[in-house]
Amino acid sequence: MQRIWEIAGNFFETAVFIYGAVLLVSYAVLAICSLIAVRKWVMSEKYQGGDVLLTSPLAPGISVIAPAFNEGLTIIYNVRSLLTLKYVRYEIIVVNDGSTDNSMEQLIKEFSLVPVDFAYNAKIQTRPVKKIYKSTDPAYAKLTIIDKVNGKSKADAVNAGINAAAFDHFVCTDVDCVLDENTIIELIKPVMKEKKKRVIAIGATLRVANSNIFDQGVMVGVRPPKQLLPRFQEVEYIRAFVLGKMGWTLMNCVPNVSGGLGLFDKEITIRCGGYDHTSFGEDMELMTRMCRYAQDNKIPYAIRYIPQTLCWTEVPSTIKIFGRQRTRWARGLAQLMHTHFSMFLKPKYGRMGMIVFPYNFFFELLAPIIEFAGIVYYIVMVAMGHINWPTALVLLVFVYTYSIMITTLAILYDQITFRYYNSWRDVALLCLTPFLEFFLYHPLIVFFSLRGYYFFLTGKKAGWGNMQRRGFQVAPNR
Amino acid sequence: MNFSLLDFLESIFFEFRYAPLIIQVAIIFVFVAVTLTLLAYFSILRRRFRGSQRDKKITRLNELIDDLLIENVLSQDPETVETPGQTAETAAEAFHLPQFSKRWGRQVLIDRLLNYRNNVRGAMGDEIRTLYLLLELDKDSFKKLKSRKWNRKVRALNELSSMEIGVADVIILPLTNSRNRELRAAARHAYIKLSKNEPFKFFDLATEPLLLWDQVELFRIITTTRHIAIPNFAQWITYSSNKSVISFCLKLVVHYNQLKAIPAVLKLLDTKDHLLRAEAINCLGKMKIADVEDKLVYIYNNQPLNCQIEILKALGRIGSGKHTEFLRQEFMLSTDFELRKHAAKSLTNTEPPGSELIGELMETSTPENQLILKHCMNPLIKF
Numbered sequence: 008m009q010r011i012w013e014i015a016g017n018f019f020e021t022a023v024f025i026y027g028a029v030l031l032v033s034y035a036v037l038a039i040c041s042l043i044a045v046r047k048w049v050m051s052e053k054y055q056g057g058d059v060l061l062t063s064p065l066a067p068g069i070s071v072i073a074p075a076f077n078e079g080l081t082i083i084y085n086v087r088s089l090l091t092l093k094y095v096r097y098e099i100i101v102v103n104d105g106s107t108d109n110s111m112e113q114l115i116k117e118f119s120l121v122p123v124d125f126a127y128n129a130k131i132q133t134r135p136v137k138k139i140y141k142s143t144d145p146a147y148a149k150l151t152i153i154d155k156v157n158g159k160s161k162a163d164a165v166n167a168g169i170n171a172a173a174f175d176h177f178v179c180t181d182v183d184c185v186l187d188e189n190t191i192i193e194l195i196k197p198v199m200k201e202k203k204k205r206v207i208a209i210g211a212t213l214r215v216a217n218s219n220i221f222d223q224g225v226m227v228g229v230r231p232p233k234q235l236l237p238r239f240q241e242v243e244y245i246r247a248f249v250l251g252k253m254g255w256t257l258m259n260c261v262p263n264v265s266g267g268l269g270l271f272d273k274e275i276t277i278r279c280g281g282y283d284h285t286s287f288g289e290d291m292e293l294m295t296r297m298c299r300y301a302q303d304n305k306i307p308y309a310i311r312y313i314p315q316t317l318c319w320t321e322v323p324s325t326i327k328i329f330g331r332q333r334t335r336w337a338r339g340l341a342q343l344m345h346t347h348f349s350m351f352l353k354p355k356y357g358r359m360g361m362i363v364f365p366y367n368f369f370f371e372l373l374a375p376i377i378e379f380a381g382i383v384y385y386i387v388m389v390a391m392g393h394i395n396w397p398t399a400l401v402l403l404v405f406v407y408t409y410s411i412m413i414t415t416l417a418i419l420y421d422q423i424t425f426r427y428y429n430s431w432r433d434v435a436l437l438c439l440t441p442f443l444e445f446f447l448y449h450p451l452i453v454f455f456s457l458r459g460y461y462f463f464l465t466g467k468k469a470g471w472g473n474m475q476r477r478g479f480q481v482a483p484n485r
Numbered sequence: 486m487n488f489s490l491l492d493f494l495e496s497i498f499f500e501f502r503y504a505p506l507i508i509q510v511a512i513i514f515v516f517v518a519v520t521l522t523l524l525a526y527f528s529i530l531r532r533r534f535r536g537s538q539r540d541k542k543i544t545r546l547n548e549l550i551d552d553l554l555i556e557n558v559l560s561q562d563p564e565t566v567e568t569p570g571q572t573a574e575t576a577a578e579a580f581h582l583p584q585f586s587k588r589w590g591r592q593v594l595i596d597r598l599l600n601y602r603n604n605v606r607g608a609m610g611d612e613i614r615t616l617y618l619l620l621e622l623d624k625d626s627f628k629k630l631k632s633r634k635w636n637r638k639v640r641a642l643n644e645l646s647s648m649e650i651g652v653a654d655v656i657i658l659p660l661t662n663s664r665n666r667e668l669r670a671a672a673r674h675a676y677i678k679l680s681k682n683e684p685f686k687f688f689d690l691a692t693e694p695l696l697l698w699d700q701v702e703l704f705r706i707i708t709t710t711r712h713i714a715i716p717n718f719a720q721w722i723t724y725s726s727n728k729s730v731i732s733f734c735l736k737l738v739v740h741y742n743q744l745k746a747i748p749a750v751l752k753l754l755d756t757k758d759h760l761l762r763a764e765a766i767n768c769l770g771k772m773k774i775a776d777v778e779d780k781l782v783y784i785y786n787n788q789p790l791n792c793q794i795e796i797l798k799a800l801g802r803i804g805s806g807k808h809t810e811f812l813r814q815e816f817m818l819s820t821d822f823e824l825r826k827h828a829a830k831s832l833t834n835t836e837p838p839g840s841e842l843i844g845e846l847m848e849t850s851t852p853e854n855q856l857i858l859k860h861c862m863n864p865l866i867k868f
Contacts, residue, residue, distance in 0.1 A: 024507070050636060050667070051667055053636070054636070054639045054643070055667060055698075055702075059701055059702055059705050060701065062705075063701045063704060064704075065697070065700055065701045065704050067697070098868065123860075123863050123865055124856055124859035125856075125866065126826055126853075126856050126857040126859075128822045128823075128826075141863075143865065148865075148867065173867075174868075199697040199698035199701065200696055200697075200698045201696070202694060202696060401508050401511050401512060401515070402507075402508075402511055404511075404515055405511040405512075405514055405518075408514075408515050408518035408519055408522070411518070411522055412519075412521050412522045415522045415525040415526065416521070416525050419529050422529050422532055426533065426536060431533065434529065438526065438529070
């Protein structure tokens with residue numbers, strides 16, 4: 008019996024070692040690719056500004072879709088913020104997904120809305136649309152409001168927006184996100200600059216806005232979050248977007264365009280059936296289906312990311328809400344892997360099947376499980392007195408320093424892109440955060456991921472997944 | 486003390502040497518990680534420090550340049566100046582300062598002059614150009630043009646084209662087909678602005694596609710450059726083997742309302758490329774070529790969806806009312822929602838809202854078609 012345990016233990020140790028080594032190597036590869044992609048982008052931006060898209064009659068039209076559910080606290084500011092976007096030809100579609108608060112009444116009053124006979128073509132099935140509103144004020148001519156029956160998911164609301172969208176590309180965002188005024192310009196550029204491939208989706212860096220200062224929906228001050236939990240998320244976002252997604256961009260292997268902000272090819276989205284309202288990770292699920300569709304139909308496609316921060320969002324500042332969000336994300340990942348497992352290691356699906364899917368399976372889905380198993384194994388070994396402490400300590404220091412290095416490199420790349428924070432103190436605060444992340448934040452991620460997998464396996468019910476917002480800091484009256 | 490430290494280091498080395506391979510690798514990587522982390526911190530510090538220093542220096546220098554320009558050029562009354570360039574000659578002497586002898590100082594001066602040149606037109610703009618030449622800043626730009634780095638070349642081309650300094654075709658033309666996108670674009674822009682004889686010659690030589698981004702930028706440059714000789718774009722529509730050049734020329738034909746290019750556009754209706762065909766139909770519609778309506782209606786049934794939509798749009802734009810019955814049929818009988826919507830839009834373009842036909846359609850249509858009609862007639866709905 009003891010011999011069997013020994014063999015199992017050795018096997019586990021070797022497997023974890025190989026797993027860890029491959030993971031660390033892939034992070035190193037991503038860091039290098041990301042640096043190349045970021046520098047390339049910075050050089051390109053230096054010589055090609057986007058002002059030409061403010062007036063050009065050749066600029067493609069864009070529909071901006073923002074779903075909202077019970078956002079009464081901030082909806083007016085948020086819509087006003089969307090109306091400040093700079094671009095020559097665009098429309099804004101806000102989808103009120105059956106809010107139970109006074110969001111709709113506020114919108115009608117603030118923007119002088121009247122119901123119109125809108126030829127709504129339900130190319131993607133959604134819950135019924137009650138009314139569509141347009142403003143009688145010419146200043147808000149770009150604005151369309153869809154009032155629909157609650158679909159219990161963001162996906163259903165966005166699908167309704169896609170059905171009403173007039174243009175070939177649409178930007179999907181959350182109504183509570185604050186967008187940079189040049190968002191559309193920056194997102195459409197990769198589509199216009201692509202030579203051979205069809206760019207089916209473009210994403211940009213999201214950043215935490217919890218401590219930023221706003222005036223009438225317009226951001227007037229940028230600061231890293233004061234609270235520790237949002238600041239951990241800020242660092243995590245920088246790492247995921249600037250280092251991760253930019254690295255994947257260079258290889259044309261972007262696994263996901265965030266639901267917070269992305270520009271999509273409408274035709275491919277509709278042909279794929281739109282967002283899946285039963286999915287908990289609808290953004291990643293749609294991306295997978297779009298890639299699958301492109302591969303099945305032999306469409307040479309590309310998914311791009313840009314390192315510039317174009318979207319500022321409020322992240323959870325309490326463990327309870329944070330846990331709810333991460334559990335949902337983990338559940339979405341498990342669901343996605345289960346639904347599309349037929350793509351796993353299938354050469355037919357190109358890089359999606361051979362790189363993106365295996366990477367997500369081994370290093371995103373399995374990571375919390377392996378980590379948890381490792382901790383349990385470690386505790387058992389400690390209890391049995393089989394731990395070689397100096398060796399264990401060296402390995403721990405190795406993983407710790409490596410994780411700090413990767414995050415610090417991400418912060419450096421972010422600084423190369425743009426100096427978002429003016430004060431040295433702010434940057435120092437960000438640089439110090441990775442030192443605590445390993446001990447305080449990472450265990451939380453593992454725990455909530457495992458909870459998400461558990462909910463997936465047991466089929467626990469869930470709703471819109473709305474985050475309770477505190478609202479942003481408002482600039483003092485001048 | 487020295488002895489004990491050496492002893493300590495020796496013991497560490499001993500431990501390392503006889504440690505298992507995995508531990509040796511881990512220790513090496515710890516050192517690599519710590520070093521890279523420290524380097525990253527240093528790099529962040531250095532970037533921020535140098536960035537803020539540079540910003541301060543540039544701000545100070547820009548203030549000096551602004552003062553000198555206002556004092557010596559912009560505040561001069563053009564009517565008191567006897568000969569063109571006289572103001573610039575006086576101003577050039579004021580700019581002989583030590584700050585502008587260094588390369589970075591000259592670059593700041595070039596950037597500032599470009600900024601003024603792009604925002605000031607007429608005699609003042611010409612004075613700024615003369616000042617640029619008198620200060621021999623064009624030599625700096627030409628030096629950059631000879632650089633092996635593409636970004637310096639792009640910078641030089643932008644400077645020379647903004648200042649309208651002629652560059653030999655043999656230098657620019659090869660760059661218009663460069664594999665580097667930014668350099669290619671800058672060279673094309675510069676060629677259009679600077680070429681004296683044939684600003685569109687690179688259309689003949691373009692082997693690389695004109696990306697949509699390139700087209701937007703070229704369109705702006707072509708339509709905003711003064712004294713540019715606009716050729717007949719039919720020559721490229723007929724003979725170019727580069728589809729993106731043809732597509733771009735169609736847009737220019739519309740912009741310049743170039744009726745003499747219409748026969749060439751008409752020939753494109755027979756092309757096998759349906760995307761190009763759709764663009765040709767779009768061009769004909771926007772130019773309101775009524776003679777083409779019959780042909781468009783004739784080919785309609787054999788076309789893919791994108792071309793059919795363009796034909797319906799074209800009929801609405803032309804608005805002769807000759808094919809109202811065709812539009813009515815499409816609106817009533819088509820199974821495709823988009824086709825019905827575009828047919829309805831074209832009908833409402835040609836028929837006034839209270840007309841007999843619209844009234845009849847409202848009465849006889851299905852509820853969905855009625856909604857489409859109402860949508861198209863509502864002035865609040867643009868698209």
